Amino acid sequence: MRINFQAIKVIYKYEMLRAWKTLFQSLASPVISTALYFVVFGSAIGSRIDTIEGVSYGLFIVPGLTMLSLLTQSIANASFGIFFPKFTGSIYEVLSAPVSFFEIMVGYVGAAASKSFVLGVVILITASFFVDLKIAHPVWMATFLILTCISFSLFGFIIGLWANNFEKLQIIPLLIITPLVFLGGSFYSVSMLPPFWQTVTLFNPVLYLVSGFRWSFFEVSDVNVGLSLGMIVFFLVACLAVISWMFKTGYRLKE
Amino acid sequence: MNPIVSIQNLSKVYQGGHQALKEINLEIKEGEILALLGPNGAGKTTLISTICGIVSPSSGTVTVNNHDIIKNYRESRELIGLVPQELTLGAFETVWNTINFSRGLFGKKKDDAYLEELLRELTLWDKKDNELRTLSGGMKRRVLIAKALSHQPKILFLDEPTAGVDVELRKDMWNIVRRLKESGVTIILTTHYIEEAEEIADRIGVINNGELLLIEDKKELMQKLGQKQLIVEIKEPIETLSTQLSKYSVSLSEDGSKITYTYDTRGDGTGITSLLQAINESGLSLKDMQTTQSSLEDIFVNLVHDDGGDQNQHKNSKVEKPHAH
Ligand SMILES: Nc1ncnc2c1ncn2[C@@H]1O[C@H](COP(=O)(O)OP(=O)(O)OP(=O)(O)O)[C@@H](O)[C@H]1O
Numbered sequence A: 001m002r003i004n005f006q007a008i009k010v011i012y013k014y015e016m017l018r019a020w021k022t023l024f025q026s027l028a029s030p031v032i033s034t035a036l037y038f039v040v041f042g043s044a045i046g047s048r049i050d051t052i053e054g055v056s057y058g059l060f061i062v063p064g065l066t067m068l069s070l071l072t073q074s075i076a077n078a079s080f081g082i083f084f085p086k087f088t089g090s091i092y093e094v095l096s097a098p099v100s101f102f103e104i105m106v107g108y109v110g111a112a113a114s115k116s117f118v119l120g121v122v123i124l125i126t127a128s129f130f131v132d133l134k135i136a137h138p139v140w141m142a143t144f145l146i147l148t149c150i151s152f153s154l155f156g157f158i159i160g161l162w163a164n165n166f167e168k169l170q171i172i173p174l175l176i177i178t179p180l181v182f183l184g185g186s187f188y189s190v191s192m193l194p195p196f197w198q199t200v201t202l203f204n205p206v207l208y209l210v211s212g213f214r215w216s217f218f219e220v221s222d223v224n225v226g227l228s229l230g231m232i233v234f235f236l237v238a239c240l241a242v243i244s245w246m247f248k249t250g251y252r253l254k255e
Numbered sequence B: 001m002n003p004i005v006s007i008q009n010l011s012k013v014y015q016g017g018h019q020a021l022k023e024i025n026l027e028i029k030e031g032e033i034l035a036l037l038g039p040n041g042a043g044k045t046t047l048i049s050t051i052c053g054i055v056s057p058s059s060g061t062v063t064v065n066n067h068d069i070i071k072n073y074r075e076s077r078e079l080i081g082l083v084p085q086e087l088t089l090g091a092f093e094t095v096w097n098t099i100n101f102s103r104g105l106f107g108k109k110k111d112d113a114y115l116e117e118l119l120r121e122l123t124l125w126d127k128k129d130n131e132l133r134t135l136s137g138g139m140k141r142r143v144l145i146a147k148a149l150s151h152q153p154k155i156l157f158l159d160e161p162t163a164g165v166d167v168e169l170r171k172d173m174w175n176i177v178r179r180l181k182e183s184g185v186t187i188i189l190t191t192h193y194i195e196e197a198e199e200i201a202d203r204i205g206v207i208n209n210g211e212l213l214l215i216e217d218k219k220e221l222m223q224k225l226g227q228k229q230l231i232v233e234i235k236e237p238i239e240t241l242s243t244q245l246s247k248y249s250v251s252l253s254e255d256g257s258k259i260t261y262t263y264d265t266r267g268d269g270t271g272i273t274s275l276l277q278a279i280n281e282s283g284l285s286l287k288d289m290q291t292t293q294s295s296l297e298d299i300f301v302n303l304v305h306d307d308g309g310d311q312n313q314h315k316n317s318k319v320e321k322p323h324a325h
């Protein structure tokens, strides 16, 4: 099989270049909001909260906060990356080029995931100014980080393909992702909830992400780490399946 | 010679049921300039978009240099450059970056020297670092042309290249088209303007309502255009033409009251004088006389209006009243 590496390269490169131009906005806003969370939750409120499972509150929320930015930014980057050329019509060029849909996806999703990864690292560095951050399992931490960046960039790509106006582009992150992150144990341990709500939370996929990610830092988790990893891989594969179906049918790309 | 693009029974029905292409059959020869004429909504853009891979065909096949556009899309698309009808460009990238992007999409290595030459030819070189959104409409069209040529295609599609374009750009564009043709590139362009097709094309196709109504060498078309017809109305209808008259390329109308003579205005002698003499000698007396000429415009308007009906309706131009003998 032939692969048009040159095409993947230029899609990736120009997507990264686009981010480079707006580097300040792309990094400043997540960094500032993370810092604010630390001031409000970590210092002001956190000082009145006991340690959670032996971890100080300020430290405890680091993985959840990182995930919050990672998820929203992965989705925003990837969905916008493919939506904008559809919106301007310049997508014609990609469709008429000797590129496979797979290559198109690798280019766009790869760029979005890379941006999120950088963002995740920057947020962790920011956090380290506020708390004494120690990572118990750096390799697992990186694995969770990378898998999350990729799978939510894939998810964002789906939204970008599906959306045919700006409202639709915004609605899923706003209506679904943000609540899921807040209710997924980002700022508390699930064990702090009443039993009924604990069970409900088990249906929230973000719980598995945050829990696994947190485990890689502090070795405390709400659910089994293997389950976390399994869930995230499952989500990634599900997104790939949806995308390949969309491509096969030319969904909202080709008439 | 094998056709470079071969279209067989190509149909396209859009979602919602509109049939934009109806069983199109067309072979495009390597190295020719083909102009597709047709009114708004005829299906020109749909046809081009299908060949280029932007629209999926409903049925039929298209091959480009013997590569099926679906099965072997890489091989077929590599050969094609497309300048779309609409100014569909991104906003924030620079001219230089966007043409490099185009070239890369087609799998080609960077070639700064070629791209610089291309931008200079399109007088875009001094705009190379400008963002696309800051360009005027005409400049955007130049950028679209540069993008299409960035990967040195063998076949170039120009979808209404002269819409909203000033004289200067039009001149530049035709120069580029001529240069490309000399280097062996096949060019397919769509237009609403007959003069444009006449000026530049080797062959002319007319599309309406998704049907290809006519496809013909421009020379032959022009020859037809150079022809005029003289219609002589006679007082008493006749059954058959006299032997003297049948020597001329004349035809008799069904009711026997009109004799039509076709002649070439570009010839040395039109033969009208001797024909009239022959009519006179055949003992026929004239009632009225007129000449008609069909222009490409007439053919076009006519084809398009009654969809392939009578192809030879004529522009009537009354000339001198016949002098009674
Ligand atoms: N995406 C689409 N969905 C549904 N119908 C479409 C679509 N694109 C074009 N059509 C219809 O198909 C027909 C042919 O359109 P097309 O754009 O091919 O015409 P055209 O010959 O290029 O016209 P123009 O000279 O205006 O550019 C029109 O009736 C148009 O409304």
Ligand SMILES: [Mg+2]
Residues within 6 Å of the ligand: B044, B045, B046, B085, B159
């Ligand atoms: Mg059109």
